[in-house]
Amino acid sequence: MAGFLIFGQDPIQIMEKKQIGFELTIFNNIEELSQTEQKLLTDAEKARENAYSPYSNFKVGAAVLLENGEVVIGNNQENSSYPSGLCAERVAVFQAGAIYPGVTIKTIAISATSKDYVVDKPAGPCGNCRQSIIEYEQKQKSPISILLRGEVGPIYKCDSMAHILPLAFSSSFLSDS
Ligand code: THU
Numbered sequence: 001m002a003g004f005l006i007f008g009q010d011p012i013q014i015m016e017k018k019q020i021g022f023e024l025t026i027f028n029n030i031e032e033l034s035q036t037e038q039k040l041l042t043d044a045e046k047a048r049e050n051a052y053s054p055y056s057n058f059k060v061g062a063a064v065l066l067e068n069g070e071v072v073i074g075n076n077q078e079n080s081s082y083p084s085g086l087c088a089e090r091v092a093v094f095q096a097g098a099i100y101p102g103v104t105i106k107t108i109a110i111s112a113t114s115k116d117y118v119v120d121k122p123a124g125p126c127g128n129c130r131q132s133i134i135e136y137e138q139k140q141k142s143p144i145s146i147l148l149r150g151e152v153g154p155i156y157k158c159d160s161m162a163h164i165l166p167l168a169f170s171s172s173f174l175s176d177s
Contacts, residue, residue: 022163027155033147037107040065041147041155044109047073051088054078057115060088060123064096067104072096089129093136104140108133109147122148122156130165137161138170 030038040063048061053076060076074092078085089110096105112123125133125146137144143160158164 020166022158025157030155037147040071040107040109041111041149043071043073044111047075048111048113051075052077055082058112060110060112062088062092063109064092064105065107066096066100067106070100072099087126087129089125090132093133104142105136105144107145107147111149113151118152119150120153121150122154123150124148130161134161134165134168
């Protein structure tokens with residue numbers, strides 16, 4: 001019987017493998033950040049306190065810094081019908097888009113706490129928030145840097161949403177132009 005596989009012989013290798021990485025800056029103390037970044041993170045921490053999160057007991061605050069110097073905040077807003085709630089990051093960037101349409105977003109700071117335990121490591125934005133934020137990055141054609149912190153512990157900074165959402169979907173896929 002004729003066969004297509006010859007055992008003991010390697011198949012023809014046509015694939016290519018690529019490593020995709022990004023640079024993460026880790027600060028162990030808020031004083032290591034620039035004054036502007038320190039204030040933005042503090043704004044996110046303050047915003048966090050007004051989160052409405054009776055179901056998860058997890059509070060997230062976000063503060064968005066715009067090119068015009070304005071800071072727009074958001075926090076997570078939960079709902080008894082769970083999927084109807086919204087994350088802090090999207091509340092913040094959508095609010096920024098609503099109040100300051102077309103103004104470039106420079107940075108988003110995100111801070112998280114829990115009623116149940118001490119959040120001692122940065123909580124990265126969920127996939128939906130990454131996609132929502134990268135929409136603005138693609139639209140404005142400039143990177144949005146991200147500052148992350150739990151309640152205590154290290155601060156993570158990355159320089160672009162594209163770094164933490166590789167192979168992202170974009171409007172370029174919606175037409176061939
Ligand atoms: N949450 C955020 O606000 N941002 C994220 O990126 C992840 C999760 C909120 C949603 C929900 O209110 C709670 O945290 C627990 O998932």
